[in-house]
Amino acid sequence: MTRLKIAIPNKGALSAAATDILKESGYRQRTDTKELRLLDTENDVEFFYLRPRDIALYVGEGTLDVGITGRDLLLDSGAKAEEVMSLGFGRSTFRFAGPQGAFEADADLAVLAGKRIATSYTGIVQSFLDTRGIEAHVVRLDGAVETSIQLGVADVIADVVETGSTLRAAGLAVFGEALLDSEAVLVTRAGNGSPAFEIFKRRVDGVLVARGYVMMDYDIEASKVDAAVALTPGLEGPTMSPLHREGWVAVRAMVPRAGAQRLMDELWDLGARAILLTDIHACRL
Ligand SMILES: Nc1ncnc2c1ncn2[C@@H]1O[C@H](COP(=O)(O)OP(=O)(O)OP(=O)(O)O)[C@@H](O)[C@H]1O
Numbered sequence: 071m072t073r074l075k076i077a078i079p080n081k082g083a084l085s086a087a088a089t090d091i092l093k094e095s096g097y098r099q100r101t102d103t104k105e106l107r108l109l110d111t112e113n114d115v116e117f118f119y120l121r122p123r124d125i126a127l128y129v130g131e132g133t134l135d136v137g138i139t140g141r142d143l144l145l146d147s148g149a150k151a152e153e154v155m156s157l158g159f160g161r162s163t164f165r166f167a168g169p170q171g172a173f174e175a176d177a178d179l180a181v182l183a184g185k186r187i188a189t190s191y192t193g194i195v196q197s198f199l200d201t202r203g204i205e206a207h208v209v210r211l212d213g214a215v216e217t218s219i220q221l222g223v224a225d226v227i228a229d230v231v232e233t234g235s236t237l238r239a240a241g242l243a244v245f246g247e248a249l250l251d252s253e254a255v256l257v258t259r260a261g262n263g264s265p266a267f268e269i270f271k272r273r274v275d276g277v278l279v280a281r282g283y284v285m286m287d288y289d290i291e292a293s294k295v296d297a298a299v300a301l302t303p304g305l306e307g308p309t310m311s312p313l314h315r316e317g318w319v320a321v322r323a324m325v326p327r328a329g330a331q332r333l334m335d336e337l338w339d340l341g342a343r344a345i346l347l348t349d350i351h352a353c354r355l
């Protein structure tokens with residue numbers, strides 16, 4: 071099997087969470103943030119720590135096999151890489167913004183006609199304008215685009231918004247609809263079904279599923295077990311074990327993490343006792 075080459079953000083908003091998910095998936099990760107390459111011989115993969123903006127290009131060209139980057143950066147690059155899995159972190163939206171009070175919050179984006187729009191994501195913005203048939207002037211900046219309006223370089227900006235605090239601090243407000251919802255994604259080139267890639271994907275997917283579920287154990291009277299199991303059906307049916315206590319059984323089932331506390335309340339009301347929740351670190355389902 072040829073060694074899988076994987077691109078990881080070397081710094082910025084996606085870097086730490088990308089490293090975490092790989093560690094949880096059983097891969098070696100760098101200990102020094104200055105390291106730009108790391109060979110994991112045990113798993114026969116090599117990691118390349120790159121700018122998140124460049125990752126889709128390397129993968130699209132086929133120089134590297136897999137990458138973690140933002141959906142917005144992938145689309146902006148126009149690279150021939152495709153999204154194969156969303157990773158559930160690095161969530162943001164991509165929005166137009168202008169000086170507070172200058173635009174209606176729900177303005178029709180036709181108001182952009184003739185405006186100067188500053189952005190680091192010219193690919194996304196230009197293709198949006200083209201699709202809508204809006205003629206505007208796109209000003210490409212490397213970052214800190216929020217300041218460009220005050221400095222007289224642009225009328226509006228188009229940028230990543232997470233909490234919105236950067237916009238507020240700059241006296242700006244979003245308007246019109248969101249261009250896209252982004253999060254970190256796994257990218258590869260079209261049709262990559264190599265065995266090494268499949269193993270990598272399965273490992274990462276196992277961690278994501280494990281993050282979404284918890285293991286629930288409880289004891290309940292056998293006469294109530296059908297009602298309890300209706301609440302915790304598990305993935306392929308819960309595991310049931312007899313208890314030493316006459317007429318009681320122990321039940322174990324994976325349940326979605328969201329709502330697990332509410333489930334515990336319902337099980338308690340039904341008569342279940344010794345209800346335990348435990349984290350799952352990885353799984354293959
Ligand atoms: N609060 C945030 N700030 C910036 N990017 C975020 C945020 N939350 C999520 N992201 C996502 O992180 C990615 C951008 O990462 P990053 O900021 O590291 O790249 P960059 O802006 O190209 O680099 P840098 O900011 O170091 O110049 C995008 O996919 C973006 O949607």
Ligand SMILES: O=P(O)(O)OC[C@H]1O[C@H](OP(=O)(O)OP(=O)(O)O)[C@H](O)[C@@H]1O
Pocket residue numbers: 083212213214215216229230231232233234235236237
């Ligand atoms: O909505 P918020 O939570 O405030 O986050 C969004 C801000 O974060 C990003 O900037 P980044 O730190 O990547 O700097 P950059 O503009 O130089 O890329 C983005 O460009 C916004 O400025």
Ligand SMILES: [Mg+2]
Pocket residue numbers: 082213
């Ligand atoms: Mg940035």
